[in-house]
Amino acid sequence: MDVVLDPETRSIKGTERLTWTNPDSAPVDELQFHMYLNAFKDNNSTFMKESGGAHRGNTAKDENPWGGIQISSMRIADDVGDLRPELLTSRGADLTQSMTFIQPDDGNVDDQTVFSVQLPQSVAPGETITLDITFESRLPEIVARTGWAISESGNPFIFAGQWFPKIAVLEIPGQRYVPADASKGVWNAHQFHANSEFYADFGTFDVTIRVPESFVVGASGIQVEESISDGFKTVRYKADDVHDFAWTASPDFLEFTQQWRHVSIKALIQPAHTGQAQRHIDAAIVALERYDEWIGEYPYTTLTVVDGIGGSNGMEYPTLITAGTTYGLPTWMRVLELVTIHEFGHQYFYGLMASNEFEEAWLDEGMNSYIETKILDDAYGPGSVMELGPIKIGDIQAQRLGYVKNDPSKGALFTRSWEYRMGDYSKASYSKPATVMNTLERYWGWDMQQRFLKAYYAKWRFKHPTTRDIQNVAEEISGEDLEWFFSQFVYGVAVVDYSVQSIRSTKKDDGSYSSTIRVRREQDGGFPLTLRLTYSDGTTKDLEWDGTESWRDFKLQGGSAVIEAFLDPEFKMLLDINRLNNRLVANDYADNRFARKAQLRAISLYQKLFFVFSGLF
Ligand SMILES: [Zn+2]
The missing domain is CATH 1.10.390.10 (Neutral Protease Domain 2)
Structure with missing residues (x-):
């Protein structure tokens, strides 16, 4: 691309030469492009309708805040190498009139964020087509990650994102969810939505940008000339x-x-x-x-x-x-x-990885939020997000509360981003997947998790992995069937909550105790967990429960009575939406009143802290 910025009109005028190679084993006679700046063209775009004209707290308030892209010409290049004899006649062909806006997601005819162009002759498998495009992009007043603004010092600020006509992804048979036995590939192009980021194919960019002399420029890639x-x-x-x-x-x-x-x-x-x-x-x-x-x-x-x-x-x-x-x-x-x-x-x-953020946003935002929690807490400690005196808020807990506090029974991770209920997109794409992945890590340990993450990266970078692919890697690396985990917490909306219902101990004639501890699964979600029992003599015992039954009685005999039962004492299961009912102190155990009071005080303090803490998010 070769483009010039005009800060007065906030426009970028330029030319684009696109070289595209057909990756399919079938001929292609249509190309599809993103024209995402048209999301900010007027109030009728799908983006504006879905977002109500606002996005991330920014509203268009300038007298002419709108943006958009116009293509004045699109033609097949006439100065590039040899073409198939039958394509030679198409050399220089003007495609401008063959461009048609399409609305694959919602049929909103006023939305101009995707267009299709019919080619006069098809591009054979493996063949390359070169197009010359002349376009003008007008940046909107800054909104949704793109546009112009005037700084505090009165100077222009330009951020050019989604700013040029960009070819969409042709998914070929066997790629992502296109069946391997399909006869040909399909274009995967989505309109610009309020709740979505992007999906595009890999390529090589060579971009020359002209700006007024006083401007400092930053861009993707490596600067090679100035x-x-x-x-x-x-x-x-x-x-x-x-x-x-x-x-x-x-x-x-x-x-x-x-x-x-x-x-x-x-x-x-x-x-x-x-x-x-x-x-x-x-x-x-x-x-x-x-x-x-x-x-x-x-x-x-x-x-x-x-x-x-x-x-x-x-x-x-x-x-x-x-x-x-x-x-x-x-x-x-x-x-x-x-x-x-x-x-x-x-x-x-x-x-x-370049997963499809329209269809599986969690693979980007969610996996990224998970690693973000790991890095923050590793680098800055328990108060990684905020640390003010005794108040320490760590990122793993902050993300967990974001999930727990926002209707955890709604919003599966695997959902097309524009189909979420209001408010579910951010939970299902950030806080919930961060919590799901932190739970998986605690389930099988950091060593296994790291092997899984490394293998996923090594296998799938530059290849647009799907939810199915990440599950496959996790299963291959661990040798474990994870269908129970993915079906509940990635594809489904299972909610996890376990409680200790009761502790009953009776002293037998021989002086020994018989204790019965009743635990319950309060919601539809199931997860294996540990039950830790504390006896009146101070000893502890760990029991494992697969967590599938709706309730279970653990019966034990011993020299002393069970005074406390604690499910998931090490807090491995971050998905458990209510930690307060995970622990119970025997209330009919009278031998050690002082200890019991201390326990209850600790629980009550924990409860108060929890609510103060969770109120912050
Ligand atoms: Zn993000």
């Missing part, structure tokens, strides 16, 4: 093996750089936030180190962290992420670190 003439700055970026290309530009940016092994880290920071530049870089390194150790190598050589404005913040693009901060953010509030680490994690699950 020159200045006639008041303009021209930069050229190349990005290999990525599925999108985004860039940002503003005269305000201050640039900070640091090298980490093979990666050049660059932070583009707003002038008021220079005191936090190093925090951005340090958080990026915290994430790079742990991803490298736990999952696999970051294969790119650049990473740009952008301190953006408003709705551009908290987003990922290949090798470029936006974090953002506020002036004077205290170091005990690790929002900046959390966002930087989270967005970096997308380089793996969004960038390298």
Whole structure:
């Protein structure tokens, strides 16, 4: 692409030469493209209807806040190598009139975020077609991770995301959910939805961007050229093996750089936030180190962290992420670190795995949120999200509460993102999968979990894995059938809650005790768990329960009575929505009143703390 930014009209004009190779074993006579800036064209797009015109707290309030893309010309290139003899006649063919907007998801005829173009002749299997496209993109006032804004100092800020006509993914037989015996591939192109991010194919980008001389630019990939003439700055970026290309530009940016092994880290920071530049870089390194150790190598050589404005913040693009901060953010509030680490994690699950976020958002947002909790708690300790005096909030617990407190019986992870009930998308894509994966890790241990994550990355990077694929890897690595786990917590909405109902001990004539402990499964979800019993002499005993029956009596004989029963004492099962009923102290045991009082006080304090804590989220 070769593009020019006009900050006055907030438009990007340019040309795109697209080289596309048919991956199918059948000929292709139609191409499909994303035109996602058209989501911000007017109030009738599917995005605007679904979001009610608002997104992530940003509303369009400028007198002309709208955006959009127009293609003035699309033609088959006439200056590229040899074509099949029958395609030679198509050389230079004008396809502009063959472009038709389509609405594969909802039939909203006013939505112009996907188009199809019929080719005059089909592209044979393995054959390459080259198109020349001339387009103009008008950026909206910043909304949903793209657009323009005016900074506090009055300067323009540009964030170009979803900004060019981008070819969709042709899924071939055997790929993702296309049956292996299908006669040909199918285009997987979704309209831009309020509750969804993206899905695209891997490619190689070579982009030349011209901006006014005073602008500082950041972009996906590696900068290979920069020159200045006639008041303009021209930069050229190349990005290999990525599925999108985004860039940002503003005269305000201050640039900070640091090298980490093979990666050049660059932070583009707003002038008021220079005191936090190093925090951005340090958080990026915290994430790079742990991803490298736990999952696999970051294969790119650049990473740009952008301190953006408003709705551009908290987003990922290949090798470029936006974090953002506020002036004077205290170091005990690790929002900046959390966002930087989270967005970096997308380089793996969004960038390298490139799962379909429209259809299986949890594979990106959820897996990423899980690793985010691991990194935060590992790097910053039990108060990783917030640490103020005695109040410590860790990320694993914060995500668990996000799940527990938001109607846990609704919103399966495996759901198409625009079909969630209001409010379920974020739970099912972030807090619940983070909790599901933390529970799986506690179930079989960190060693197994790490083997699973490494194998998943090694096998599926650059290949668009599905939910079925991640389950297969987990089963192959562990040798365990995980259908019970996936069917309940990934495909289904099983809710886990176990309780100790009663403890009854009777003293027999010979002085020994007979104890009966009744435990119950309170909801539909089942999970194997440990029951820990404490006897009046201070000893403990662990029993295993597969957790499938709706209730069960454990009967024991011993020299002393059971005074306490605790289900899942090590808190492995983070999915258990109510921990308060997991523990019971025998109330008919009178020999040791003092101990019992202490136990009850501890439980009551725990209960109070739980509610104070959970009220924060
Ligand atoms: Zn995310």
